[in-house]
Amino acid sequence: MxxxxxxxxxxxxxxxKAAKFTTFDAGIxxxxxxxxxxxxxxxxxxxxxxxxxxxxxxxxxxxxxxxCKGGIRFSEMxxxxxxxxxxxxxxxxCAIVNVPFGGAKGGITIDPKKYDVYDLERITRRYxxxxxxxxxxxxxxxxxxxxxxxxxxxxxxxxxxxxxxxPGETDALGCVTGKPITQGGVRGRKExxxxxxxYGIREVCNNLExxxxxxxxxxxxxxxxxxxxLGNVGYHAAKFFQEGGAIIVCLAEYEGSIYNEGGLDVEAVxxxxxxxxSILNFPGATNLPKNTDALEADxxxxxPAALENVINKDNAGNVKAKIxxxxxxxxxxxxxxxxxxxxxxxxxxxxxxxAGGVTVSYFEWLKNLSHVSYGRLERRFxxxxxxxxxxxxxxxxxxxxxxxxRKIIVHGPDEIxxxxxxxxDTMIKATNEIFDCWKKYPEIQDMRTAAFVVAINKVGTSYLxxxxxx
Ligand code: GLU
Numbered sequence: 001m002x003x004x005x006x007x008x009x010x011x012x013x014x015x016x017k018a019a020k021f022t023t024f025d026a027g028i029x030x031x032x033x034x035x036x037x038x039x040x041x042x043x044x045x046x047x048x049x050x051x052x053x054x055x056x057x058x059x060x061x062x063x064x065x066x067x068c069k070g071g072i073r074f075s076e077m078x079x080x081x082x083x084x085x086x087x088x089x090x091x092x093x094c095a096i097v098n099v100p101f102g103g104a105k106g107g108i109t110i111d112p113k114k115y116d117v118y119d120l121e122r123i124t125r126r127y128x129x130x131x132x133x134x135x136x137x138x139x140x141x142x143x144x145x146x147x148x149x150x151x152x153x154x155x156x157x158x159x160x161x162x163x164x165x166x167p168g169e170t171d172a173l174g175c176v177t178g179k180p181i182t183q184g185g186v187r188g189r190k191e192x193x194x195x196x197x198x199y200g201i202r203e204v205c206n207n208l209e210x211x212x213x214x215x216x217x218x219x220x221x222x223x224x225x226x227x228x229x230l231g232n233v234g235y236h237a238a239k240f241f242q243e244g245g246a247i248i249v250c251l252a253e254y255e256g257s258i259y260n261e262g263g264l265d266v267e268a269v270x271x272x273x274x275x276x277x278s279i280l281n282f283p284g285a286t287n288l289p290k291n292t293d294a295l296e297a298d299x300x301x302x303x304p305a306a307l308e309n310v311i312n313k314d315n316a317g318n319v320k321a322k323i324x325x326x327x328x329x330x331x332x333x334x335x336x337x338x339x340x341x342x343x344x345x346x347x348x349x350x351x352x353x354x355a356g357g358v359t360v361s362y363f364e365w366l367k368n369l370s371h372v373s374y375g376r377l378e379r380r381f382x383x384x385x386x387x388x389x390x391x392x393x394x395x396x397x398x399x400x401x402x403x404x405x406r407k408i409i410v411h412g413p414d415e416i417x418x419x420x421x422x423x424x425d426t427m428i429k430a431t432n433e434i435f436d437c438w439k440k441y442p443e444i445q446d447m448r449t450a451a452f453v454v455a456i457n458k459v460g461t462s463y464l465x466x467x468x469x470x
Contacts, residue, residue, distance in 0.1 A: 007085035007308060010334050015088075018452030021441050024460040032091075032459050035061045035084050036102075041130050047119050056127050058106040058136045058144075061087035064462045067140050068104035069094060069358060071147025071178075072127075072154070074120075078107035082308070086147075086329055090358065092455035093351040097430045099362045104142050106131075112149050124154050128161040137162060139174030139369065145361050146178040148307065151232070152190070155179045174368035177361035186364035186374070188419035189357075194236025194305075195420065196356015197327045198244060199427035201301060204323065204348055207435060214322045214346050216300060221245035224261075224299040226321070228252040228291065230270060230279070233327050233354065234305030238266040246301070251279060252294035258285035259297055295319060304331035311336040319345060326350035341446055349448040351455070352430055359426045363419055374415040382412035 012033055019029050037060040044051045057080055060068040070090035083105050091103025108127055112120060131137040137144065137158075146155060155178045162175045173184035181187060188195075202220045204210060211218045225246045227238040230253050242248050247263040255278045258264065264285060273279045280287045288294065295302065295311055295318075302321035304310050308330040311319065316332070316339035324340060325348045326332065332340070332347060340347055367373060387410050394400050401409065413421075438450035 005309070005333070006081050007330055008081050008088065010330070011085045011088045013334055014448055014452055015456070018444075018449045018456055021444060021449070021453045022456050022460060024456070024464075028460055028463055029456070031463065032062070032064075032456060033088070035059050035087060036063050037136075038080070038084070039131075039134055039136050040080060041127070043126050043130055045119070045123050045126055047115070054108060054110065054123055054126070056106070056108040056130070057083040058104065058131055058142070059083045059087040060102065060104045060136070060142060062091040062102040062459065064091075064459055064466065065094070065100045065102050067101060067138070068142040069099070069101035069145070069177075069361065070104040070106070071145045071357070072106035072108070072150055072158075073147040074108050074110055074112045074149035074154075076109060076111040077307070078109040083107045089329055089351045091459060092452065093355045094358060095455040095458040096352045096434070096451055097355040097359050097426050098458075099355075099358055101143075101358070101362070104144075105147070106144055107147075120154070121157050124157040125161045128158045129165065132162060132165045137175055138166075139169075139171045139365070143174065143361070143365060144176050145357065146232075148231075152178060152180045152185065155185075156183050159183055171369055174365050177364040178357075179364070184364075184368050186360060186367050186419060187414075187416040188423070189360045189364055190232065191236040191240075192360035192419075192423060193233045193327070193354050193357035194238075195240050196359065196423055196427050197233065197237040197303065197305075197325060197353055198240035199356070199424050200353045200431055201241075201303075201323065201325045201348060202244060203428050203431040204325075204346070207431075210346065210435070214344060216322050222247060223301055224249045225301045225303065226250040226252070226294050226297055226299040227303045227305055227327075228257075228294045228310065229304065229306030229328065230273065231305065233357075234303070235266070235270060237303055237305055237327055241301075241303075242266050249299055250288070250294050250297050252288075252291040253279045254291060256280050257288040257291050257294035257297070258282045259288055259294075260285040301325060303327050307331070309333050311340075313339065316340055317343075319343070321345060323348060325353055327354050329354065337446065337448065347446060347448060349451045352434060352451045355430065356423055356427065359423055360419055363422060374418040375413050379412035379414055383410050386410045386412065 039058045041056045087103050087105035094101045158176045163172045179185035205220045223246045225241045227234045250259045298320045301323045303325045305327035310331050312333040313335035316336035323346045329350050434451045
């Protein structure tokens, strides 16, 4: 951890900047800002023939709504300051997208690449039982999810451990989200964060006023996009941008970046990396020596989708993008924010832009509590109804649609359709709520502050309505 920089302090700084545009008293603001409960653990796990002491955390930032919600990351960089900051961002993120959860985050300070799958399973299960012991997990208390270095596999282990310790609990499936479909997961969760990033940026690009202010033409089509990081978030975001008509001019991973003004095919690059172990030397593209070169390359939209602090005081001045979409959590330092603001670059903030993951986690949790998959009750009914309406129109007009058109018109919604349309609606609404707030306070200079104002107003109102502050 860099002793001179605190990620949690940076989040608090952004909070304070925005709090001036709200009317809550200082005590309420302080309560919103602080982390409510912090759990720091050291537990032993047998690795090979040695015992290793594993350091781990779970932080619940806010209990204004329950359960608390947020991912669990596995990384050597995990430390208390980072987990606190990320848990706070979860509170604001959930508020902005109207997901009724408090914020939380967890992490284990390990490099998962240094352990085999059995070691990882033992570490994850032991971590889960520590959470159970302290009541830091449960469908109504605190619900973890994937984050950097974790995925469906880890969520299955968490679920299985929780269920073993809570036999017969009807809603146990809701103790964790991001699970495989066969274990109570929801269709569309895996790509949700990347898709949410796309929906969010597309809505930003549809805003005429905002686009005029930064000197870009409206619409996502033909916009030149750079994505840094081809993990779950970056890979899916890049794919959806490409499908949406944008041109992916540059992609970056640990080993370096590749650039092609004419556009890169994301899936082909992904397969090339799988085959050769590197993104570099992709046919038709130019290698850029460092992965950070991608952050300074020419484009309209830059999407950092890897880790924190990648754009900082040293490189922010070289960013050429007009829009920076924070797909990762905290990719910009506060200094970078200031530099980009002075350059009239629109920074679309993480806690709103990457909220697609938690939004679909909410849908998964609802599915688990209702014990029925989306579309199961109404899909066939809708199809029959659509078929009836269509045949009435056909007999009235004397025209028949083609078989392909019939399929599209008659189609009743299944789980993936409902999840995606719920996510799209959520991101569009959240974008416009932030822009409305920005319009209301012309003194606000950046979108992050406007997003914070929206979040603080919602969390603050919720605290007031709970009657905690008489
Ligand atoms: N880890 C993701 C995030 O930072 C998802 C959290 C969740 O689904 O609870 O938003």
